Amino acid sequence: MNQPKLPPSESTCKPITRRNLLQGASAAALAGIIGNTSFARAADAAPPPNAAPRPADKSKSFPDKFLWGCATAGHQVEGNNTNSDLWTLEHLPQSIFKEPSGDACDHYHLYPQDISMLADLGFNTYRFSLEWARIEPDEGFFSNAELEHYRRMLAACREHHLTTLLTYSHFSIPRWFAYKGAWQNPSAPDLYARFCEKATKHLGDLVDYASTFNEPDVPQLLNWINLPEMQGKSMTDAFQQSLANVRQQLHAPEFSGFFMGDPYKVRDGVLAAHHKGKAAMKSVRSAMPVGFNLAMTDDQPAPTDSHVAEKRADIYGPWLEAAKSCDYLGVQTYSRSIVGKKDLPAPQGAELTQVGWEFYPECVEHVVRYASKEAGVPLIVTENGIATTDDTRRVEYVQRALAGLKRAIDDGVDVRGYVAWSLFDNFEWMSGFTPKFGIVAVDLATQRRTIKPSGAMLGNIARRNSL
Numbered sequence: 220m221n222q223p224k225l226p227p228s229e230s231t232c233k234p235i236t237r238r239n240l241l242q243g244a245s246a247a248a249l250a251g252i253i254g255n256t257s258f259a260r261a262a263d264a265a266p267p268p269n270a271a272p273r274p275a276d277k278s279k280s281f282p283d284k285f286l287w288g289c290a291t292a293g294h295q296v297e298g299n300n301t302n303s304d305l306w307t308l309e310h311l312p313q314s315i316f317k318e319p320s321g322d323a324c325d326h327y328h329l330y331p332q333d334i335s336m337l338a339d340l341g342f343n344t345y346r347f348s349l350e351w352a353r354i355e356p357d358e359g360f361f362s363n364a365e366l367e368h369y370r371r372m373l374a375a376c377r378e379h380h381l382t383t384l385l386t387y388s389h390f391s392i393p394r395w396f397a398y399k400g401a402w403q404n405p406s407a408p409d410l411y412a413r414f415c416e417k418a419t420k421h422l423g424d425l426v427d428y429a430s431t432f433n434e435p436d437v438p439q440l441l442n443w444i445n446l447p448e449m450q451g452k453s454m455t456d457a458f459q460q461s462l463a464n465v466r467q468q469l470h471a472p473e474f475s476g477f478f479m480g481d482p483y484k485v486r487d488g489v490l491a492a493h494h495k496g497k498a499a500m501k502s503v504r505s506a507m508p509v510g511f512n513l514a515m516t517d518d519q520p521a522p523t524d525s526h527v528a529e530k531r532a533d534i535y536g537p538w539l540e541a542a543k544s545c546d547y548l549g550v551q552t553y554s555r556s557i558v559g560k561k562d563l564p565a566p567q568g569a570e571l572t573q574v575g576w577e578f579y580p581e582c583v584e585h586v587v588r589y590a591s592k593e594a595g596v597p598l599i600v601t602e603n604g605i606a607t608t609d610d611t612r613r614v615e616y617v618q619r620a621l622a623g624l625k626r627a628i629d630d631g632v633d634v635r636g637y638v639a640w641s642l643f644d645n646f647e648w649m650s651g652f653t654p655k656f657g658i659v660a661v662d663l664a665t666q667r668r669t670i671k672p673s674g675a676m677l678g679n680i681a682r683r684n685s686l
Contacts, residue, residue, distance in 0.1 A: 279686040282628065286382055286636025287681030288344025289337060289658065290602055291326065292389040292433065293353075295645040298323035303352035304397035304476045305390070305648075311468050315461050317651035324643045324661050330372050333668070336659070337642060338379035340674060341682030345381045346601055346638050347372065348389035348433065349422075351396075351414055358395045358410075366421040373425035382427045384549075384601065384638065386512065387415055387496065389433040390477050390648075401475040402488030412495035419503040428599070429507055430549060431496045434514035435489045438482035439534040445561045453561065455482055490537060497545070512549030512601045513538050515590065517582035521559035530558050535593070542594040547635065549601030552586040555579045573606035573654045574647075580616045584623030591632045598633060600624065602640040606647070606654035613658070613673040621686060639677060643668075 294300045298321060309319040326333055337345055353365040376383045388411070392401055401407065415431070423429075434440075441454040462479040466472055477485065497509045515535065520527045542548040554576040556562040565571060570578040587598055605616045621637065628634050644657035652663065658674035661667070680686060 276685075279625070281625065281684050282635075283684075285684055286344040286384075286599060286638070287342050287677075287684070288346055288382070288384065288636065288638040289342060289642035290346035290384075290638050290640050291348070291642050291645065292386070292391075293348045293350040294320065294323075294389070294391040295641075295647070296324040296326035296643055297350065298325050298327055300350055300352055300391065302356040302394055303350065303391045304394050304401070306352075307394055307397070307469070308465065308476075311465065313464060313468060316649050317653070320646040322663070322666075323646050324663075325666050326643070327368075329666065331375055333642070334372070334375045334379055334381065336668065336670070338381055340670070340678030341680075342678060343380065343382060343681065344384060344636060344638060345376050346384035346386065348386035349418060350391065351388060352391060352393040354418060355393055355414055356395075358393075361417050363421075366418065369418075370422055370425065373422060377425060383425065384428045384430065384599070385422070385426045386430040386433050387418060387500075388431065392476060397474055397476050398471055400473040401480065401485075402477065402492065403475050403480050403484045404473075404488070407488045408491040408495045411492040412499040415496040416499040416503060419500045419507070423500070423504040423507055426504075426507055428547065429500055429509045430511050430601075431493045431500075431509065432489060432511045434512060434551060435486070435493065436534050436538050437514055438478070438480075438485045440514055440516075441478070442482055443530055443534065443556075443558075443562050486537065490541065493541060508546035510542065510545040510547040510549060510596075511538070512551050513542070513590070515550055515552050515586045516562075517552065517555035517579065517585040518558050519555055521557050521563055524559050526560055527558045530556075530562075539590070539593045542596055545596055547597045547599055548590060548594050549599050550586055550590045551602035551640070552582045552600070553603065553605065553640075555582050555585075570612075573608070574650065576605075578605065578612065578616065580620035581623050583620040584627045587624065587627050587632050587634055588630075591627075591634075596633075597635050599636040599638065600634065601636075601638045603637070604640040604656050606656050608655050610671045610673050613671070614676055617673060617677055618686075621680065625686060 294303060294305055300306050300320065306320070308314060309316045334345060349369055353362065355361050373383055373385070396407075396410065419429070438455065441458065444454045446452060446454060446457060458479050462475070465479065466474050493511060500507060500509050513535065518527045518530060557566070565577040572578060583600060583603055587600065591598055603620055605613055607613055617639070624634060624637060639658060641656045643659050643661050644652070644655045645661070646652055647654040647656065658671050658677060660669040660671060662669070
């Protein structure tokens with residue numbers, strides 16, 4: 220197994236000193252060496268003003284109280300999520316994961332420093348997730364200690380004046396739930412609703428926006444992605460083959476998960492779980508805004524035999540209908556798809572990111588226009604970004620994405636915020652630690668954080684609330 224390429228070491232990054240703090244991008248956040256984690260600013264980060272005044276050019280300003288944030292997911296950053304289905308899958312002898320998540324970014328322990336860093340960079344919002352597998356490690360047992368951990372995280376956000384976007388389920392699930400068939404089990408919606416009720420009773424007073432699910436349409440999305448090496452079969456087919464192997468290795472004939480299982484049975488279960496989970500949250504705190512976060516590509520028709528309408532109906536249709544009764548919809552987009560009978564490869568000569576997606580930041584503008592028209596509720600861009608080791612490309616991507624978002628807002632599209640994926644270079648599922656989505660690099664050996672120029676740039680936009 221190839222080891223992941225680590226972010227720049229301390230020898231290649233400019234350490235924080237009093238002098239460059241006074242010149243730097245995020246003075247308050249970077250001002251200390253806090254606990255066991257040290258922070259650095261990338262050596263080539265331009266030193267933007269510490270507290271830029273609101274610009275006179277209102278044409279570049281975003282609406283008042285616009286949410287500017289970064290996102291993480293528990294399994295990808297916390298580390299040692301040992302009671303989850305994914306931890307089990309990562310450690311199988313024949314694993315579909317490049318490497319295990321291990322300690323990840325150790326955000327479980329280092330969240331106080333990380334949240335302080337995020338706020339002091341200039342952001343006003345943090346999106347993160349609960350780990351159901353920590354809170355209910357065995358069926359029916361709810362850990363007050365773990366609920367208190369997440370309450371402390373929410374309280375830290377409140378202390379730093381950060382709006383909280385809390386995702387109750389971000390792909391990973393408890394191991395016991397996976398062994399019962401996960402979302403294909405008829406009892407799944409009720410089990411999930413019970414978890415939502417327990418979590419909301421303990422945490423709800425500190426939650427600003429709640430999301431039932433992260434990208435619940437992914438099983439259908441995978442069905443539209445062909446894999447040439449599998450002679451035209453889809454990613455869904457690949458996961459189905461993997462599931463049979465997993466069940467054999469675990470001696471667990473019912474084992475299933477979010478990615479693994481019949482995509483339409485999974486959708487039925489997750490849809491029912493969304494409705495019951497939302498009702499459970501509202502029964503505890505009726506005024507808490509509840510929605511979910513939808514994975515969307517900028518679907519564009521192929522020159523011939525295009526099936527864009529069919530794809531949208533299949534992947535987004537049921538969820539856009541569900542969104543109509545939500546308080547908001549989170550949209551998550553990274554690129555475009557050229558749609559024939561299935562999604563076609565990126566155009567010849569197109570710039571590709573580390574994960575093979577086309578560099579296409581205009582997707583943000585196009586997707587929010589479409590989602591707003593179909594759902595008719597306020598939107599938040601809850602994920603957007605690129606995987607690249609060249610941070611100058613991330614800077615350009617974000618600048619172009621935000622310019623397009625501003626055009627849509629100026630035309631009346633009701634978008635309430637923009638949340639970048641991701642705060643950190645973190646564990647990216649089957650690809651391990653190789654893809655670099657973060658605005659902050661993490662040395663996995665030392666857990667040292669290094670703020671990239673893109674982090675300084677985006678934080679400065681957030682502080683000004685203006686391009």
